[in-house]
Amino acid sequence: MPSSSSSIGTPLAVEVEIRREKASALRRVGDKLETLIAQLVKLQGELSTLSGWQRAKKAEEYQKLWADADYQRWCLVIQRESLGLFHHAEVDLMYPIPPKVK
Template structure:
């Protein structure tokens, strides 16, 4: 009996698991990209507003969405590390979370 895993057995399961993990990363990246686009637009709106209670409310919304984007980016990095990817320079470059506003 050979020591190789059968094509239809463990190897197929491993390939399916890796494909599922890759799809999960892809989906998370797409969600983060959309979220960062919305966050950038919201930040531009806040910057264009004069000081007022309405601006304060939008600023609070911006900061909440910004924290969520930071968390989602961290989640993406954790999932990448779980897959054995430890260089995150591309993640830092592609998914830049906008700065805090005042």
């Protein structure tokens, strides 16, 4: 009967590589989300100094970035769930997405 480990408790090389790739994918999504959040924070500051059509244009840019950040957060949650992590309060603490603007 084949086993998934070369000896009890020791993972096979392929299992280690799969775990590394899962962790790497999780990190890539987290990095994307961090970048988007930083861009949102910067735009949020710019929005507070603008008015009229300039603000409207910048608000549209903000909304697009916000939607991208929300999607990346969703991807991060899916990645976490694929690893067996089902409580996501930490995600909101580590990656606080600024609120939508009007």
